[in-house]
Amino acid sequence: MPGKRTRRKLTKKQQRKRRRQKHAKERDKLEEEAEKQRLLQPEYQKWLQSQEEMQEFQRLAEERERQVAEESWLRREATAQQQFRMDEAKKRREQEEVERLQREQAKERAEREEIQRRQREEETRKAAKAAAEFDAMMESMDVYLNNPHVEQPPSHLLRVMETHPEERACEFFSRTNCCRYGHACTFNHRRPMLARILLIRHFFNHSMLQERRAHKEYAAAEEHLELTEQDLRHDYDEFFRDAVEELEKFGTIVNFRTVRNTLEHLRGHVFVEYTSERSALRAFTNLQGRYYASKRLNVEFSNLRTWRGAVCGT
Template identity: 30%
Template sequence: MGKHKEWRKFVKRERRRKIRTQKAKEREYIPFGDYEEWHKTQEAIEQFEIEQIEKANKIENEKWFKAEQESMEQWRELQTKNELLLQKKLQQQAKLKLEWEKEKEKRRLDEERLKEIEEENRKRQELFINNLEKFLSGDLVEPPKELLILYESKPNNPPCPFFTKTACCRFGDECSRNHIYPGISKILLATNMFGHFGLENANFNEYDTDIMLEYDDSDTYKDFRDFFFDILPEFEKFGKVVQLKVCNNYEKHLRGNTYIEYADLRNAVSAYRALHARWYGGKQLSLQFCQLASWKNAICGLQSSKRCPKGRTCNFLHVFKNPITLQLDDIQISERHKQYSRSWRWSESPDREISRKPMNQEIESKDRIKQKDRVRERDKNMDRETENNRARDRKSEKNKINDRNRHGDSSRRRRRYKD
């Protein structure tokens, strides 16, 4: 059964093939006369196609030739441009090289000039140090000229009135007026040297009273006395101190400023050279020379009577009252200082040699002993009065707090009843 199907497929396929062959032969069969015409037609068609191909080739060849000319023109322009750029680059490189050589020569000349200037400055500094040493030792009467030069912050502006009177200004060197700093003078200024909790925290809001309940002016003054007898012997090692003033202003530019006036200019220079940049109380000292017209113009006249209208914002000096007068003998000052232990606040500078002058030792007379006893008695009375004032102030403060609490409770009750 299966073989018959396969045979039938084969027979049908062969029949279809014979039919296709017969039709192809019929299509290809052309009579002789028609064949010549067909042959001529085919030749004409081929000739036409050849002409069309040649014409198209000619058009394409012209297009190519035109494009080639354009590309060659562009290439020539590009080459010309590159040559110009290369020439410009070479000129720029030559110019840079010439400038570099000039700069190199200029640097060499500057270095040589700087070396010459450094050498001149070194010789001038050596001469200045030698003259300064001679001046400090007393061989020269006049100080070196370099120390007499004045420095002005704004030379073309009028002088600052507050700086002229107090040697301090709240605006510093940013002030619109002129600040004149002397090269050297008899007065030294140590800015913010005396630091105390009562001065640094007194400008808090008036309603924040808790922070200052345990501090009053008597505590500040007691610490000031320790500070006074601690620094006075150190400054007197270099010469006679005529005046020593410590500010108790609350403004930052005046707070804790310490003024030291020497009787001799040479002593002030020696003190500045030895104590500048030393450490005291954990702070590095910054000493500067200052020039005051008079202490009367610098110190606020109403501060002692507590009638200053400016209060804490006053820009004149509010100073502590010195526990002793500086006209007392050296022995009395040293004896008074023995009541206080040598403070740890002073620290020696490792890279400075401090010239120490031995204090003159004199025999105490009866008048000096009596004067020392009066000073001790006065100090005891001041301590006793301070303690009494402190107790009285604490009691009044507690009464005020109790009254405030009591009135506050009663006002709350009245408000509750009204509601």
């Protein structure tokens, strides 16, 4: 029957297990007795001792190797930590330097903006002041020009403008009201705000007043093909009639003199002297922005000492 067969298998299995356990106990007992016998032998004791010493040596070697590895790791770790601290300190210094530079730049930018703001305010103030002064000047000039009962010109027109007040006067400019160095001259140029004489720079222009430089291509040109003094005189007479006709609209002219000089800073200058400062001022204001021969007029007041010194010829 199935149940009986199962019990039989289980019984046989337990019997085999008990036999194995018995054999194992007997084997262990035999090994213990053999081990006891071997322990009584000096050679085996020496072998055991050598094995123990070898194991101890191996343990000590492994311990030393572990210690060396640990010390090496600690050194590397210490070096890494030190390098890390150095890197962090360097980063902090660099960051602090960047922040310091940013603060300085921000401070400089703020100071610069403040200076620019003050400059703008100052320029605005000066511009407003100049505009107010200009309006007042134009109003006083208009009153002076249109009211003959006002004998004295406005006080602001009685001033003299100076380029370098601390320097001595430029002798050539004082004598001719012209200087070859212009605004670059280091000496003082004194210009009146009002005078009876007007200076119109480069008013008369003629090819014979140009500086002549011989050219090999035209050196052998026939003389009768060139301009003559008669041509210059004829052209100047026409210019004189045109200019005087227009300038006499502003007042009576006492002197009308033109500089005949080939130098660039003197060439074609015209001095016009009126009988009164009122007439000169009227001419000055009306000639502003005017053109002659496609050239804009450059008009200013002149304080010449003598005519002979101003118009010196070629």
